[in-house]
Amino acid sequence: MIFKRVIPEYAEENRLSTGRRVLLLLHLDFTLITSLLLLAVVGLIVLYSASDQNMELLAKQSLRLLLGFVVMFLVAQLTPETIKYWSPWLFVIGFIMLVLVLVVGDVGKGAQRWLSLGVLSFQPSELMKIALPMLIAWYFADTVLPPSFMRVIGACLLFAVPTYVVALQPDLGTAMVLAASGTFVLFLAGLRWRTIIIGILLLIPTLWIMWHYGMHDYQRKRVITFLNPETDPLGAGYHIIQSTIAIGSGGIYGKGWLEGTQSHLDFLPERRTDFIFAVFSEEFGFLGTLLLLLLYAVIIGRGIVIATQAQSTYTRLLAGSIILTFFVYVFINIGMVSGLLPVVGIPLPLISFGGTSLVTIMASFGILMSIATHRKLVST
Amino acid sequence: MVQFSRLTLKDHFRETHxxxxxxxxxxxxxxxxFLALAIRIFYLQVIQHDHYSTLSEDNRYTLLPLAPTRGLIYDRNGILLAQNLPTFTLELTPAKLPNLNDTLKTLEQMISISLEDKKRFYKLIKKRRRFDSIPLRFRLSDEEVARIAVNQYRLPGVRVNAELTRHYPHGSLASHAIGYVARISEDDLxxxxxxxxxxxxxxxxxxxxxxxxxxxxxxxxxxxVEINAQGREVEVRQGTLPVPGKNIYLSLDLNVQRVAExxxxxxxxxxxxxxxxxxxxLALVSLPTFDPNLFVNGIDTDTYQExxxxxxxxxxxxxxQGRYPPxxxxxxxxxxxxxxxxTVTPEKTIYCPGYYTLKNDDRHYRDWRKEGHGQTNxxxxxxxxxxxxxxxxALNLNIDKMQQFLAQFGFxxxxxVDLRDEVSGLLPSREWKLRAQHQAWYPGETIITGIGQGYWLTTPLQLANATAAIATRGHRLQPxxxxxxxxVGVEQPVDFTPVALPDINLKHPENWDTIINAMHNVIHGPNGTARGIGVNAKYQMAGKTGTAQVFGLKEGEKYDVKKVSKHLRDHALFIAFAPVDNPQIAVALIVENAGGGxxxxxxxxxxxxDAYLEEEEQDE
Known part of the structure; x- marks a missing residue:
């Protein structure tokens, strides 16, 4: 209800302008598409600075964004029913590829994530990011909610297995996102608070076991470094120290576009990808950062509204899970760059340089748009 | 089914809720x-902004030290003894080289690179960072610089660096006095x-x-300097200029030094x-000498060994540092x-038969003149x-009084002296012998100490300074x-203030005259041992010859120059000052294995x- 105030034109959805009608025919949501486009432009502007004005890189990223928007547009044309129908199959395909990666995948940066399909290399864990919430939503779609205990166990198994396989690659960041997206569906499906509390209590010994038996050395080191970056100022702690310096030195108004000393003098690692937020923050300051957070908040708010107005259990759960997962991306990335969370290697949606996760995210926005626009067509 | 669907519908509403x-x-x-993120960012960017700003500036700017120019060294007449010459050094930056070995091969075709150069280069490569510039060859000739300049386009990561290198224009002349600089070693650090x-x-x-x-x-x-994380310079900002070292004028007279050498x-x-x-x-000679320029950029092992x-x-x-019997x-x-x-008066004479014996001792202490000097005062x-x-x-004076009196001359x-590593020599005494050799002093030792043999050891500098003290009749100064x-930038040089040492005050100052007259006769008297050098002198000198035995002769053995191998021959010594009535210069010297003084x-x-006084004359 709050969101109606954030997006006032929502109240007037029945009196649509010609432009809106066209958007609706194209199955595009006005608020989402404008915010996403704005975000993409901001992303290109920051990348221009972060890449030291590398036009080649910028062209590459523009192409990826274009691809992302095309994927989004195509997915938006599918009806929610079609999406629902394909949910289990997409999951099965994704899971098979995930297992395949473990067996024959390429090793990049010490982790097996990529599946090479001739000229194309593909990260099945990215597909899983969409397929998993789709499957869980599908799993709950035609059942009585809140789910029975056995259903909850079933759902847990369904998302725990692929999460575990991804963690084996090892890709802790994606595994966390997968676990989160599954959990969101469970939560939105009405998982009892009692069960939630028990789950959290069970999580503590699980984490303990994970720490001692389930984690790679570099993952453990990241956690330790997060807890105290000063222990390793030139090694793993360097990332966090330098990015907080970048953000902190930005001040209220920032150092100005292309003027970030931390970023341009190479002190900031991964500044085009995972740590691009620090470049943005250094150059545009607190005010710029607030505006960026606001832009993300608008997208998330619109997503939540779409979820509340979705007409079936499936669309509702899926839309909710997608937008909350999107939030998780934003929160974890900004949290880690600003030193609130450990470094887990999650990109900042639409801003970070990189292709695969961008396409995944845009595909999920396609689903959101499909849910938002087909509902109206059905209702008229 | 109906019940079910009604249930589902009811549930549907509940589910929506x-x-x-x-x-x-x-x-x-x-x-x-989101609020937490905003607060975190607010904390970093607003509350802690100053802190992170400082850290960021620290990251950004580095103070690069600038070497001062070393002071020049002149002699007393303003002749340049040590200067700084721009020399060209060939430097390589490993990070910028496409292939180190290829580059080395290419360079070797253009200029000579010795094995020593390569060894030092590879040693440095391990110590320095990859983007540091590492010297490969020093002192490139103009031709070599030109050859590299022409081929610069195919030598990325190679540069010729001009730097100031110490150079001693007079080479080995006065090298022991001037000394040399060398590259700072680990020990120096x-x-x-x-x-x-x-x-x-x-x-x-x-x-x-x-x-x-x-x-x-x-x-x-x-x-x-603004630097990036790799330590590369991006932009140079303001700084403090280095203050060049002071030029110094030595009291050395290079002309006198050259004549001496x-x-x-x-x-x-x-x-x-x-x-x-x-x-x-005025002159500080030690021979043989060496070329100090060899040491400046690291002497090669073979030359150094030699x-x-x-x-x-x-x-x-x-x-x-040379310790010679006077x-x-x-x-x-x-x-x-x-x-x-x-102990004696100027008038007292004894008869010299050419040898001396102690009572109750058969040993003959020989005079250098076999036939003796006859009646001698x-x-x-x-x-x-x-x-x-x-x-x-000496026997009548005894060792204690002799040692006490001679100590006043600085023996x-x-x-x-304002140079390092001077040695003290040895003025023998009863206590010294007891301490060093755990033995009592024998009268025979007093006898030979009287003619500057035995345990005696003096440095040429000590001897010169003692001679100067005779010239000034007891007024002593630290050399x-x-x-x-x-x-640099100041008009007038600041003169060094000499340091006075305790004067030698005689109870009977006329004793100076006795001694100085005798020394004058060494050169200008008809029987003086150095009468040869007084001929045609425009001034009057006072001096004393000496001969230091390098090895002892057995009693009755005759010293034969021809039989004694060169390095065992006697050292020739001489002390002198001039002009006698107004001393301007005092000299002490030793010529190793040359024979009589x-x-x-x-x-x-x-x-x-001659060289010094003639110069003085010209000045006046």
């Missing part, structure tokens, strides 16, 4: 977490102030370069000439001691260098090689004194 409730909770959670020497590449190792390192070095400057011919030895009026060292292993020890500074040059001092202690004993007279005199102690310092050492003194 449940979902809306849940998404509201989630939305609230999102808002709380332990001792040097790391801030002050942050950019300096050379440090004084020997001689004046070492002794006056502090004055010559100057003060380091700084340049604020050339007069030695092929002989080894040492000579020190002092202005007795202010303690200035210098170091040479039996004539060219790296050894004989003037300050021989008969000590007689004027011992004679003065006897006069002051009333003190003046004659000095002029003709009668040993027998001094055997008797057995460092002179305190020094620094004449003046001249700060009168014939072999005295002529050098004449040339040196």
């Amino acid at each position: 449940l979902f809306n409730h849940r998404i509201l909770v989630a939305g609230a959670g999102v808002m709380v977490l 332990q001792k040097l102030d790391p801030t002050r020497y942050a950019a300096t590449r050379y440090v004084g190792k020997v001689g004046v370069e070492k002794a006056y390192e502090d004055i010559l070095h100057g003060e380091v400057g700084y340049q604020e 050339q007069s030695y011919g092929d002989y080894s030895g040492a000579l020190v000439a002092i202005d007795p009026n202010d303690g200035s060292i 210098l170091n292993a040479s039996p004539s020890q060219p790296l050894f500074n004989r003037a300050l 021989g008969s040059t000590i007689k004027p001092f011992v004679g003065l001691a006897a006069l002051e202690n009333n 003190l003046a004659k004993a000095i002029t003709e260098s009668c040993d027998v007279y001094f055997y008797d005199l 057995g102690k460092p002179t305190g 020094h090689i620094l004449h003046a310092t001249h700060e 009168g014939a072999n050492a005295a002529p050098i003194a004449r040339k040196v004194i």
Whole structure:
């Protein structure tokens, strides 16, 4: 209800302008598409600075964004029913590829994530990011909610297995996102608070076991470094120290576009990808950062509204899970760059340089748009 | 079925309600977490902004030290002795090289690169960072620089760097006095102030370069440089200019020094000439010598081995560190001691038969003149260098009084000259022998001590300074090689203030005359042992010859120059000052393995004194 105030034109959805009608025919949501486009432009502007004005890189990223928007547009044309129908199959395909990666995948940066399909290399864990919430939503779609205990166990198994396989690659960041997206569906499906509390209590010994038996050395080191970056100022702690310096030195108004000393003098690692937020923050300051957070908040708010107005259990759960997962991306990335969370290697949606996760995210926005626009067509 | 569908419908409403409730909770959670992010960013960017700004600036700017220009060294007449020449160094930056070995091969086709160069280069590569510039060849010739310049386009990561290198234009002349600088070694780093020497590449190792390192070095400057995380310079900002080291003027007279060094011919030895009026060292010779330029950029192992292993020890500074028995040059001092202690009077004579014996002892202490000097008084004993007279005199004076009196001239102690590593020599005494050798003093030892043999050891510098003390009749000064310092940009140089030492006050000042007259007769008297050098002199000199035995002869054995191998031949010594009535220069010198002092050492003194006094005359 709050969101109606954030997006006032929502109240007037029945009196649509010609432009809106066209958007609706194209199955595009006005608020989402404008915010996403704005975000993409901001992303290109920051990348221009972060890449030291590398036009080649910028062209590459523009192409990826274009691809992302095309994927989004195509997915938006599918009806929610079609999406629902394909949910289990997409999951099965994704899971098979995930297992395949473990067996024959390429090793990049010490982790097996990529599946090479001739000229194309593909990260099945990215597909899983969409397929998993789709499957869980599908799993709950035609059942009585809140789910029975056995259903909850079933759902847990369904998302725990692929999460575990991804963690084996090892890709802790994606595994966390997968676990989160599954959990969101469970939560939105009405998982009892009692069960939630028990789950959290069970999580503590699980984490303990994970720490001692389930984690790679570099993952453990990241956690330790997060807890105290000063222990390793030139090694793993360097990332966090330098990015907080970048953000902190930005001040209220920032150092100005292309003027970030931390970023341009190479002190900031991964500044085009995972740590691009620090470049943005250094150059545009607190005010710029607030505006960026606001832009993300608008997208998330619109997503939540779409979820509340979705007409079936499936669309509702899926839309909710997608937008909350999107939030998780934003929160974890900004949290880690600003030193609130450990470094887990999650990109900042639409801003970070990189292709695969961008396409995944845009595909999920396609689903959101499909849910938002087909509902109206059905209702008229 | 109907019941079921009704149930589902009811549930559908409930589910919607449940979902809306849940998404509201989630939305609230999102808002709380967004707020947390905003607070975190606010904390970093607003509250902690100053802190992180400082850290960011620290990251950004580095102070790059700038080396000061080393002070120049001149002689007393303003002749340049040490200068800084721009030399070209070939430097390679490994990070910028496409392939190190290829580049080296290409370079070898253009210029000569020795194995030593390569060894040093590979050693440095391991120590430095990849984007540091590492020197491969020093002192490129103009032609070599040109060859590299022409091929620069196919030599990325290679550059020719111009830097100031120390150069000694007179080569080996006065090298023991001037010394040299060399590249700072690991050992040096332990001792040097790391801030002050942050950019300096050379440090004084020997001689004046070492002794006056502090004055010559100057003060380091700084340049604020914006750097990136790899340490590469991006932009240069303001800084502090380095303060160049002060130029210094030595008291050395290069002309006198040259005359002295050339007069030695092929002989080894040492000579020190002092202005007795202010303690200035006019010449400081130690032969053989070496080319200090060899050491500046690292001497190659073979040359160093050659210098170091040479039996004539060219790296050894004989003037300050050579310890020689003074021989008969000590007689004027011992004679003065006897006069002051009333052991003898100027009139007292003894008969010299050519040998001396102690009571109850068969041993013959021989005089250098086999037939003896006949009736001899003190003046004659000095002029003709009668040993027998001094055997008797020493025995009557005794070692304690002799040692006490001679200590006033600075024997057995460092002179305190402003150069490093001076040795103290040895003035023998009863206590010394008991302490060092755990033995009592024997009268026979007193006898030979009287003619400057036995345990006696003096450095040429000590002997020169003692001679200067006779010239000034007891007024003693600390010898020094620094004449003046001249700060760059200041009009007048600042003169060095000589340091006075305790004067020698005689109870009977007329004793000076007795001794000095006798020394005058050594050169200008008809029987003087150095009468050859007084011929045609425009001034009057006073001096004393000496001969120091390198090895002892058995009693009755005859010293035969032809039979004794060269390095065991006697050292020739000579001390002198001139003009007698107004002394301007005092000289002490030794010519190793040359034989008698009168014939072999005295002529050098004449040339040196001539050179100096003629110059003085021209000045007036």
